[in-house]
Amino acid sequence: MALRFAGDFDTTYAHDMAVIRNRGQWALTIAFLVALFGLPFVASGEILGMINLIGISIVAVQGLNILVGYTGQISLGQAAFMSVGAYTSAVLVKGGVPFWFALPIAGLVAGLVGLLFGLPSLRIKGFYLAMATLAAQFIIPWFFRNVRADLFGGMPGLRVAPPTLGSLVFNSQETMYFPIIGTVVVCTIIAKNIARTRLGRALVAIRDNDLAAEVLGIQQFAYKLRAFFLCAFYAGLAGSLWAHYARAINPEQFSLVQSVWYLGMVIVGGMGSALGPILGTTFVRLLDEFTIQFSPMLSKIFPEAEANMLAALGPIVFGLALMLFLVFEPRGLAHRWELLKAAWRLRPFAH
Amino acid sequence: MNRIIVLIALVVLVASVLMACAPAPTPTPVPPTKAPEPTKAPQPTVAPTKAPEPTKAPEPTKAPEPTKAPEPTKPSLRTKANAGEKITLFHFGDITGPYAGITTPLVGGFTDGVKWLNGKGGIRGAEVTIEWADTAGKLENAISTYNRFREKKPLIIQLYGSAETEALRDRLAEDKIPVMTAGVSAKGSYPPGYVYAVVPIYSDQFGLFIDWLAANWSKVKPAKGQNPDTPTVAIVTWDTSYGLGALTDESKAYAEKKGVKVVAQERFTMGAPDVTTQILAAKKAGANVIYTNTLAHGPAQILKDAVSLGVRDEFLIAGDNWAMDLSMLALASTASEGFYGVLPNLYWDDTTHAGIKEIEAQFKANNRKPAEHSVGYLLAFAFVDAMRAYIEKTIDRVGFDALTGAAVNETMAASGELKVMDGVITLDFGKDKRAPSKARIVQVQKGKFVPVTDWLTAPDLRPK
Known part of the structure; x- marks a missing residue:
């Protein structure tokens, strides 16, 4: 992910395969991690709150990127898979299981549910598969609304306790930052490395030409199911983090619109790159944040303006900015970053 | 060499980002007027003079009565704002999105309500300002907006949606910020905490x-x-x-x-x-x-x-x-x-009612469009006056300098019935009561x- 300078040659296969190739990059990585985990000590709660929300979305989008970006399968059910993780974690913690165990279990349960909705991918693809995964977005919320209201709380949902570690309660932006960003870092490293394994290469082969992949001995169905599992596993982790961050969940929170936005974040960030979800989520979330503040800002400048008009302007600006961005950078922010890296790679010998 | 320069530049960049992320220096708050320390009572002279042995002991000298400590002077509460002092009222909700039909006129009502209040001298002389945000019905936006507002230590917030009220209720209690909410689900309002419903729960x-x-x-x-x-x-x-x-x-x-x-x-x-x-x-x-x-x-x-x-x-x-x-x-x-x-509230049709007449007059004075002549505008106007009433009661109780969300919450929790604008809405809160109960069919x-x-x-x- 980091910049690479002219004259930095690979001399061994191990060096060629490494993600972090030299001391400079190691130093940068360590400095970045120190800065990342040191942030709660210097940043305000408002900024940390925004980063926490972005972090939770990054985990979900990173999973979706494995399915959409690497494997070329479409899913419109990511928010529903998140709800599986959120409810699993909430119920487990209510039952006395510590959050730190509930988090991976939530991922696993969501992954298994994802497998179930991945089954149609054997027979269908493209828009047809999108419609099949859409079913998850209707069936799963229905399940949590109507089945075992004593356990899942029905429509009003559940209150969720914040995570604890000994006497430490993770109930503020500062404290929740650590489990959220920790999960983001681990999930991003795993996503980056999945792409470099046999599994990742098989997924990319299926995306590029499923028939050719099959001929080469890649069992399409098995690999597609793995991609669905991983996608939903990540969503489950994100759901668990969301539940303990928001501390109240109900089926309304995991809507189809949110699933569509996750897809949008993958596209804006750039598909098939571990960096894409980070950039895409950050861009969309910050744009959203700007939109929230845009109408009140205008109302200060034009106090006499009609409230309806001001309220409508926020979403219009949001849509317009997104549209312009996609027109001018259709391959996503990660591609722009690659171009920037390529430019630096030649320095100082630009010729 | 170049690598080292680039490395240093990047470290400087990271440091700059970190510094930019640091919280803005907060202005030094005006120190609250401290109550004068009560004059300490002089220590009473201790032991009586002991009689010398074996001579009969004379009557021991009686210790003088300890000087009674004067009653501590009651601090005079500052109930008038200093020049330039401001009080900000916060409100946020789904002004766009599925509820927009009802909620959008709330912005106009709230804005005109504050303008009207400032025209009458604000809250005990303090100018009233507004901060609001449109969360578009998304819970992430509501949480993010709340994170932004809580840094400014609000005295009270107005919310409109049930979902955001339910999600924020624990945080509000932790941060000691009371809210009045128009999203009055039972789950959001009870058990009693910092959430106050403006109409009877559903x-x-x-x-x-x-x-x-x-x-x-x-x-x-x-x-x-x-x-x-x-x-x-x-x-x-x-x-x-x-x-x-x-x-x-x-x-x-x-x-x-x-x-x-x-x-x-x-x-x-x-x-x-x-x-x-x-x-x-x-x-x-x-x-x-x-x-x-x-x-x-x-x-x-x-x-x-x-x-x-x-x-x-x-x-x-x-x-x-x-x-x-x-x-x-x-x-x-x-x-x-x-x-x-x-x-549970009066409506525009109650044209002879003093409160409704006042709101109608302000609606016309501010050239509002007919589309805003709705329950949203009416109630938001009244909410502003309700906030004023609770804040003023709190000022009377604890003074301007101890005015906090927690203090306003204490006032609200003990407020009983409050007829806002002569009864346009009637709020009724108590120790275990977080919603009014009266309405007409x-x-x-x-x-x-x-x-x-x-x-x-x-x-x-x-x-x-």
């Missing part, structure tokens, strides 16, 4: 409707309804926290106790263009009453579809307070005639909301 409203229905069934039953001897209710409502807020275990049990059967709960999505299926299902279940817990366009759709199915005279159709808006009358047109609702007659009862008290159906 289950209480339904209970009040049941009381009225049971007592007046023979007079109000629909002309061609089934089971004419027993009021039989179907809830036809949105599939959301708000929509499902009326029918709780407590309200259902209460209805049964009152001899009113609740036979079905039919759900539809917000903005659904057709609810005929739900109405027919209600009919099939034997219902002769339809109750809906939806904003204005919900009942409008039910009323229009009941007319188109030809079953309007088979049902008494009623709704909660947010159903009672001009936009419902506009959308349902003549189909709205005879619709009943629970109304009104009916649409010739395009107007006409009260058909006096003020009734809703049963207490808060969750156990």
